[in-house]
């Protein structure tokens with residue numbers, strides 16, 4: 001196929017990619033998308049119970065006042081179908097689809113140093129040359145299915161929650177095996193349990209979970225938000241992550257045991273996700289305080305789950321609360337009181353293989369009609385690693401990142417000019433609110449591209465020294481947080497053999513944004529322009 005020329009190629013029509021199309025539409029923009037619809041995460045993750053854990057009034061675009069005034073969210077924490085409906089509404093309202101090539105993933109990127117242009121090749125054979133590439137590839141894009149042998153022998157269906165059939169799945173009358181008890185497993189299993197004859201849940205590590213407090217959105221709440229949207233969006237930018245969390249301002253050490261218990265109880269019932277992590281100022285920095293919160297949750301689990309052995313197995317003891325993303329549940333612990341649900345510990349007896357009739361762990365075979373894997377993602381670097389990316393001197397990104405990702409400000413990689421990432425490695429990512437912070441990063445990136453054009457520059461690149469400095473900043477923040485004490489997708493330890501340190505910036509979005517702005521104000525410190 002002949003090559004065609006564009007100014008900017010955007011990879012991915014998830015929420016960040018969609019906004020990038022809108023923000024840069026005065027340029028010739030081509031967007032490649034692997035799926036056949038918009039929405040990214042909210043397109044792929046259509047498993048039963050999929051729901052956002054940040055309030056929808058907040059978890060939405062802020063770039064257009066009319067859009068945020070006219071849109072109505074039916075619930076406080078929207079379910080996947082409503083988020084996908086919103087993505088489609090935005091795509092239609094702002095005519096984004098005309099720029100998107102659906103079901104057409106990017107296969108390779110090659111930088112031509114003589115012309116400072118990227119050559120983009122897609123799965124369907126498109127070849128586009130462009131000055132800039134914006135990779136809005138998402139941090140939880142590539143599903144992880146551990147390489148258990150025997151998959152082809154199983155005669156029933158195997159589903160991964162991140163590739164759920166569009167027509168849905170009815171488990172009525174079936175024996176279902178369910179692997180994984182992270183945020184996804186916790187949302188899906190209570191619904192599967194209501195349908196299936198028998199549900200066996202395979203748990204390697206128990207998760208901390210608090211009730212989501214989801215409910216229909218009340219009119220006065222919506223009106224209040226809509227009357228103050230501009231101000232609220234400002235507050236969100238200045239908040240660590242979600243702005244609706246209440247910060248008590250008190251260290252747990254300043255409180256009596258009675259006061260602590262009272263505050264924890266209030267946080268548990270707050271209907272505001274993540275409140276448990278912010279109930280005291282030092283939950284994520286002081287192990288003793290974190291232990292107090294863990295103990296409180298253990299008591300809750302043991303009060304809900306009737307069988308003491310199951311309750312014990314469900315209590316996380318090997319990592320701090322908040323060390324992995326805190327899960328939000330709707331009847332998760334309560335589900336274990338059903339007669340058709342069984343919990344199996346695969347830490348002590350790991351899954352060995354799929355068999356013709358089901359699954360075999362180290363000490364037993366289980367028979368199923370269907371198996372669901374909610375086993376997470378090759379996170380943060382997975383989507384970029386699956387594109388063959390060649391930068392200067394033929395160096396590949398895969399080689400450059402073989403010991404873990406390196407970036408400057410999470411945005412650019414030395415040796416790969418004119419390639420920007422949104423929510424790339426070492427950005428706040430899921431430690432902040434992905435839609436609005438994605439919007440912020442797109443604006444920052446678009447401003448740079450437009451400034452480059454004003455300056456008649458054709459090439460921008462991060463320096464190796466800047467990457468090293470950013471790695472120190474990222475590690476420094478992680479080392480001050482208890483997040484470092486958990487194995488999770490934040491540090492790649494959810495996948496055996498994956499290398500890399502802490503891949504998420506936990507210094508807070510306000511500091512991240514300030515450092516990005518400062519770099520530009522200081523004449524693009526850490527970058528070279530030509």
Ligand code: N01
Nearest residue numbers: 051052053146180181182183184185204205325374375376
């Ligand atoms: O994935 P996960 P997820 N043998 O990696 C288990 C976002 N999200 O899809 O903990 C046995 O957290 C694994 O066990 P372990 C959110 O940011 C948000 O649930 O590694 N088990 C774990 O139990 C979240 O953090 C929302 O020991 C194996 C599970 O599979 C992120 O997505 C909803 C295994 C994977 O948990 C990822 O969540 C859903 C093995 N070999 C997701 N390998 C909301 O907004 C893995 N597991 C609410």
